[in-house]
Amino acid sequence: MATVTTLAPQAPQAATRAALRTALRVGWFAAAVFWTVLAVREGVHHGWPAATAALLFALAPDLALFVGLSEAPRTARGQLPPRAVPYYNAAHRALVPLALLAVHALAPLTWPPVLAALCGWLAHISYDRAFGYGPRTKEGFQRG
Template sequence: MDTRSILRLEGAGLFAAATAAYFSLGGPLWLFAVLALAPDISMAAYLAGPRVGSRFYNAFHTYLAPLSLLGVGVGLGVTPLSWIALVWAAHIGADRAVGYGLKRPTGFKHTHLSVEADRDSRIAGHGPVVPDAGGRDD
């Protein structure tokens, strides 16, 4: 199984686990629906260009922030913080499961999960292609 498939399955697993945890903590359906796409508001930063946009988007689409918020919510016993963190994590997991990855500064469609970005960067000479132990660069 290739790494993209593994990362996509990992995302699906996170989505399922975070969603189950949210509802097991008594999170309301309406709040889940309201917050489900909230991290995508970060795409507005692309109005300032791809470099700024990718940094801002990635800041809202990495696991560190929602996991930290979940830790605070659980540690302080503030369940609504835990709900927000779990919806946020579910969003990121769903994104990864369908193939939306962390953005590269070369363009919105260039992500750590996109085949096109790898091909384009090899053609344009953006970064080295590092072969595996067998000498293959795919």
């Protein structure tokens, strides 16, 4: 008697993964808009110190791209120099500013630019994830 083996179609699994990836990116974009609005609100409400802190911290995570700049000519297109990867990944972890935000919320002394800065940092991370930029492998390439 012959046995018939059927393979499960891969298309539904790929479609499910693509839908999940799209949903995650939409969620990250919604978070990015939220953190941007909160950072701008803090900047408007508390003046130039908060606005400057929000802007600086929104740009600061990408300063890690300059680490290992001398190695850049020897890297492939889209590859971050391996020496810069730990700094880049650390600056792009959402848990770091979220933990600092929790400490800020519980601290008895508050300074408005801190909240604006953390919101700017979270906005940067969220926009990166929404547009498909995430943590890097140790070799410097985008994951997955």
